[in-house]
Amino acid sequence: MTLKEVYNSRSVEEVVGLLGEYGSEAKLISGGTDIVIELKNKKITPKILIDISKIEELKKIKEDENHIILGSGVTFTEITENPLFKGNLHGLHKACKMVGSPQIRNKGTIGGNIANGSSAADSIPPLIALGAIIKICSIEGTREIPLEDYYINKLKSNEIITEIKFEKLNKNQNLNFAKLGLRKALAISRLSIASLIELNEEGLIENVTISSGALGKYPMREKEVEEYLINKEINETTIEEAITVLQNSMDERLKGRSTLPYKRVAVSSILRENLKEFIKTRTEVRAW
Ligand SMILES: Cc1cc2nc3c(=O)[nH]c(=O)nc-3n(C[C@H](O)[C@H](O)[C@H](O)COP(=O)(O)OP(=O)(O)OC[C@H]3O[C@@H](n4cnc5c(N)ncnc54)[C@H](O)[C@@H]3O)c2cc1C
Known part of the structure; x- marks a missing residue:
C-alpha cells in the first residue's frame, strides 16, 4: 500500500470522521517520533496519514477542582515546564524529563507514548500509579478506561485517545x-x-x-x-x-x-x- 494522502486535521470531530471512513488504512501522526521511523522502515504502510499535531483541544493541560486533565497532544516538554507537575507530582515531571533528548521531548506526546504501546514507555508507570483514566473517541462514541487496562484492551483502528485524566494529590x-x-x-x-x-x-x-x-x-x-x-x-x-x-x-x-x-x-x-x-x-x- 502506498501513502495517498496526509490530512491536517483541526478538530477531533474531523479525525473521528476520517478514522470512521478509512479505519485500518489510516494512521494518526502526532509528534511523529515513533511513527516516522516505522514509516521509513516500512513496518507500517498506511494509505492515509491524519496529522493531529495542530488540534488545539488536544494540546491543553486543564484542571478542575479534583482532577488534572492532559490533552493527548501535550508534549513531554510542556509537562516538564508546567509548575503543576512539581511538588508532590514530581514523579511525572521526572519521567518526562528523562525521555530521549530535548528534540524528542519537544515533539513526543503523552498520547503517542501510550498509543505506541511499548512496555518501556516512560510516562506510563507514573500515570498508572496515579490511576489515570484515558478517554477514547470513535464514530461509535466515547469510552473511558483505566490506563492500567489499556494494554489488554488496546485501541481499535477507528479510535483516537483524546485525554488522560487523574485525581489531584493531597498533601500526604x-x-x-x-x-x-x-x-x-x-x-x-x-x-x-x-x-x-x-x-x-x-x-x-x-x-x-x-x-x-x-x-x-x-x-x-x-x-x-x-x-x-x-x-x-x-x-x-x-x-x-x-x-x-x-x-x-x-x-x-x-x-x-x-x-x-x-x-x-x-x-x-x-x-x-x-x-x-x-x-x-x-x-x-x-x-x-
Ligand atoms: C531517539 C528516540 C529516543 C526516545 N527515547 C524515549 C525514552 O527515553 N522514553 C520513552 O518513553 N520514549 C522514547 N522514545 C519514543 C517516543 O518519543 C515516544 O513514544 C513518544 O511519546 C511518541 O509520541 P509521538 O507524538 O511522537 O507519537 P507518533 O510517533 O506521532 O505516533 C506513535 C503512535 O501512536 C499513534 N498515536 C499518536 N497519537 C495518538 C492519539 N492521540 N490517539 C491514538 N493514537 C495515537 C500513532 O498512530 C502511532 O501509531 C524515543 C524515540 C526516539 C526516536
Whole structure:
C-alpha cells in the first residue's frame, strides 16, 4: 500500500470522521517520533496519514477542582515546564524529563507514548500509579478506561485517545519515579518504577500504588509489593524486603527469559532509589 494522502486535521470531530471512513488504512501522526521511523522502515504502510499535531483541544493541560486533565497532544516538554507537575507530582515531571533528548521531548506526546504501546514507555508507570483514566473517541462514541487496562484492551483502528485524566494529590501523597536506561539520556528505558505513596498520621503507609515499566509484556501494577508495603513504615528494612517481594514476582513472570538475571539486579537499585527518593521528596514538599 502506498501513502495517498496526509490530512491536517483541526478538530477531533474531523479525525473521528476520517478514522470512521478509512479505519485500518489510516494512521494518526502526532509528534511523529515513533511513527516516522516505522514509516521509513516500512513496518507500517498506511494509505492515509491524519496529522493531529495542530488540534488545539488536544494540546491543553486543564484542571478542575479534583482532577488534572492532559490533552493527548501535550508534549513531554510542556509537562516538564508546567509548575503543576512539581511538588508532590514530581514523579511525572521526572519521567518526562528523562525521555530521549530535548528534540524528542519537544515533539513526543503523552498520547503517542501510550498509543505506541511499548512496555518501556516512560510516562506510563507514573500515570498508572496515579490511576489515570484515558478517554477514547470513535464514530461509535466515547469510552473511558483505566490506563492500567489499556494494554489488554488496546485501541481499535477507528479510535483516537483524546485525554488522560487523574485525581489531584493531597498533601500526604507523593509520586516518585526511577529509571534505568541502557545509555543514559538517549536510551528508551529498560526498566522503571513509579510509586504513589500516602502516609497516615503515624507515618505508616496508608495507600500505595507501585507500577513498573519493562518488567513484563506491558507496564503494570506491582500488586504484591503494594500489599507488602501497606501499614509499613518506609525504612532500610522495608525497602530491602519490598525488593525481595518484587524479585520473587519477577521470577515467576519472567521465568526462562535471558534478561531475568540482569533485571533482578537492576530492579533492586531502581526500587531502592524510588523509595529513598520518596523519603527525601516528602521532606522537601513538607518544608514548602
Ligand atoms: C531517539 C528516540 C529516543 C526516545 N527515547 C524515549 C525514552 O527515553 N522514553 C520513552 O518513553 N520514549 C522514547 N522514545 C519514543 C517516543 O518519543 C515516544 O513514544 C513518544 O511519546 C511518541 O509520541 P509521538 O507524538 O511522537 O507519537 P507518533 O510517533 O506521532 O505516533 C506513535 C503512535 O501512536 C499513534 N498515536 C499518536 N497519537 C495518538 C492519539 N492521540 N490517539 C491514538 N493514537 C495515537 C500513532 O498512530 C502511532 O501509531 C524515543 C524515540 C526516539 C526516536
